[in-house]
Amino acid sequence: MKATETKLKGCFIIEPSVFKDERGYFFESYNQQTFNNLIGKPVNFVQDNESFSSRGVIRGLHFQEGNFAQAKLVRVVRGAVLDVAVDIRKDSPTFGQHIAVELTEDNKRQLFVPRGFAHGFSVLSERAIFSYKCDNYYNKESEAGIVYNDATLNIDWKIKPDEAQLSEKDIILPTLEAYFK
Template sequence: MGFRRLKTSLQDVYLIEPKIFGDDRGFFLELYNANKFKDIGLGHLNFVQDNLSFSRKGALRGLHFQRPPHAQGKLVSVLQGKVLDVAVDLRKNSPTFGQSVCVELDSEKRNMLYIPEGFAHGFQVISDECLFLYKCTNFYHPEADAGLAWDDPTLNIPWLDIPPVLSQKDQNHPHLAEFDSPF
């Protein structure tokens, strides 16, 4: 058993593919194994909190992050359904500052995305319903909660061609040009 780590267009953001064992009964896979993550160069991760969200088609959650010293790295996956998952580099000194990567995560492929501290994260649900799992490297702190406008035209994120369903909070985040990155 193992995992495969694939590079994305953003340094330090990785697509993770688990080894899946299937037969006529169904399938088995490991969602996380610290020793095997060490084998693919992600042994430094220390997950302290798991979060689960349920969303319906079109729901758009993001773009969220936590400010230092409570910044979070996230390993995200879809347990049921399919999403367009997005990470935006907020690291001021990064050559990819303000750039994004978009990947489809789904419960058939069982693929995951690792997003380190210093990135905003969001997703939009493609399937009728979705169960979305976040493994986080730091605890949630409400006072550190922050976000970036999901529809900022400078980010050029190819969101789905369906009306987004947003929370009130996600309708009011600043654009990148109005934002002083804490990373």
């Protein structure tokens, strides 16, 4: 397994060692000791989530506030997504910057999104199954977000605007500037 830190400090692309033969493949998707050594700090995941979505779905940009902030380790089980992490740590030199990484069932990449980041993804394949581990429990009262099409973030979701499918909740999220007023 290999970890590469992105331009956003603490945010890592994780690439597992995949063993293939005529029968198929095998890889270790998560090992707590290996993972903690790779990113240089202990993370204790307490909740696993999975979503199923169709092409054009954009989920995000979401995060949990305060004591319920979450770090996530995300991956695609089936299909392909463009996964996006936005640094929302006000004291960070990369505040307001984002990274976008294509995660697919073929490349088996994962993205570690630390606390202090907004997260979202767009579905690039006909269908996608998206899996993620969280280091804190979900709390409805602590959920927050930034609107996906915030002009200052200028994220290219790789989805045509007329193909984008969003929840009502995600459409009305504030901009980054409005959230941090």
